[in-house]
Amino acid sequence: MHPSPTLSRTRGNLALISLFLATFVLGSTELVVVGVLDLIAADTGVTVSTAGTLVTAYALGLCLGGPALTAATIRLPRRTLLWVCMLAFLLATLAMVVTTSFALLLAARAVAGALHGAFVGAAFAAVGVLLPAERLGRGIAVVLGGIAVSTAMGVPIGTLVGRALGWTGAFTVIVAVGVVVLAGLLLLMPSVTTAGGGGAARLHPQVRSAFAPRVLVMLAIGVLLLGGQFTVFTYITPFLLEVTAISDSAVSGFLLAYGVATAIGTFAGGWAADRDASRTLLVSNVVLILALGLLYLAGAVPVLTAVALLVWGLVGFGLVPALQYRVATLAGPARDLAASLPASAVNAGIAAGALLGGWALTGSGLSAVVVVGLLMCLACLPLTWLTGRWSANR
Template identity: 35%
Template sequence: MPLALLALAIGAFGIGTTEFVVMGLLPQVAQDFGVSVPTAGLLTTGYALGVVVGAPLLAVLGTRISRKRMLMLLMGLFVAGNLLTALAPTFGLVLAGRITASLAHGAFFGIGSIVAAGLVAPARRAGAIAMMFTGLTVANVVGVPLGTLVGQQVGWRATFALVAALGVAGLAGIAALVPADPRPGTDGAHRPGIRRELAAFRNVQVVLAMLMTVLGFGGVFAAITYIAPMMTGAAGYAESSVTWLLVLFGLGMVAGNLIGGRYADRRLMPMLMTALGALAVVLALFAFTAHDKVLAALTVPLIGALGFATVPPLQKRVLDRTADAPTLASAVNIGAFNLGNALAAWLGGAVLSAGFGATAPNWVGALMAAAALGLAVLSTALDRRSTAAPNAAPATVAAPADPRVPVHH
């Protein structure tokens, strides 16, 4: 794999760390500013909404300048947001820092996916995308626990200062390792305009892929958002054990991401349908295994693995279907992951509030994953119908290599 993928993975590691580490630091932040923990929870909500809003807005900007330069600007925005969070004298400015950092999230992964895919041969594109996302998954295993530990021992501000330093490392890596590309409109470079980018959303397969993104990975968050009360209330774990269960979840994410990337390059839709079907079954089983410590500890990493096994194929599916104008759709699909997370967390909270029991969010997740599987089956059927139609174009169009980024074999 090209070294440029390492630079993208470092940036992804920093983004993944800052997204999730705040959850373990909310009590400290709340105490420092004299606000309630639910109010401090706005730091998580604000980040998620910033991803959804920032993805399309900054992706539009990304259609006007070179992708390497855009990635560097996004990492600069990420660094600025985390520094503001670390130094903010008021809770409002902490929230502003979180939102500033989140704006870079969707566009970074969206544009980074395009660059990663262009660095390798067509048959290895899903694997390259997975390699970049490895930074995000490893963040849950290493970055979040270490960031939480630093925050508890030194102070939460030190955690975000370290995350900002990670952003600087990612920025330097992108500057040094990602191949240069000419500005659109110069040196023969071609970049579709915003109308062409928007036209990609008229493709029913693109819309289906994004809906699968919302429902499939959202199903994971229906369960994981409420893993603490579920494991302490149903399985009987101590609160201190939840951190290690989340590490197991993160290890599952790492494995699933790499497996999904590898097999999506071979048979994308069969891989996706297998992962979604298995995810629906495992989430349903978690409603029962969550009552036993050993079975729960075995199920949690499976949820992480099957959930993240869907990420590389879904991202590649969008890129394949928007080969001539991928920037906006790729970034919006990243926003769709966060939209699914927010929807799942709300639905899981609703069934808990309705009194259906501590494990009820798992049924919500199972239904969401099953719905995503249904959409995958529909998408495959449409592919086959298109292939069978007279004079039809091929069902799957491989995205051409970025003309500005050299291909390494």
């Protein structure tokens, strides 16, 4: 893919801003439910643990439904797919507000997750046309940055609104903001013709290239690195309370610092991916090992724990633009279909990490949780080193 010769830099930047705002809405919708699970449980007559399956439903929808929707819509122009996905996503979110059935709420979350995955894949494909190759990593980081900033800012604000106005109030505000963002997409996103858009692509060759062994290895790296992180991060609050022994009020400060570091790291990771995506992945893997190692060895020391969280935050999602870049490069002509796969790998890693962390916690305690996450990142290191030797033409 090459940037359109008729597209001005200003128009391209405005289109990127619209994508950033859209992924901010998507990310806020995905995670704000965590802050209001008890309210949802009370209103729908289920337990809090049952309400927690809303998180699982969304992740599975994104992981499985995102690539399926991308494959089914591979002939559509990416601009059309973007606004259709955003409109359908807002309708699915609105359905969460008006339904009184937990089963329908669960289904709406799964549908929203699938639309989220398809939107992000289309956004990455569009970035390849909006920007020249030397700025592709930074463009990917802008798209991912919306999700990172939603974690640092959108989710806490949405949770605050949800606690004040009820959980339906939080989702109503998200829908209202999303309508404005949808209008921005329609106004600012130019028509983009990508490798898979416009009706010319055949699905079978794309599937063969998108799921080539070297692409699958890159996706395995995403599963391991995000799985290792979320093995620990899922249980970071009890770790901070029990091992680091800080107060409840201090926990939110530690997590806010981590969230801000994550947002900064995502944008920095895009810049690094443009310079050398393979090296960025390798360095990030090594730094993650060091950060989790510090957390294990010095988790009882608040200052060193804070340092570990800040370093972890900078590289934890900062590696994702490089992962996306490498998958797109190695997939070659199937990059449009492959664009949705790293998000699926990331969510598969998150789901697997949370499960492994729970098993480790039940069996051996909080320190074991950190050990399992650390071992996953260590196991990934040979893969990140090996794939760094692969070129797009191999």
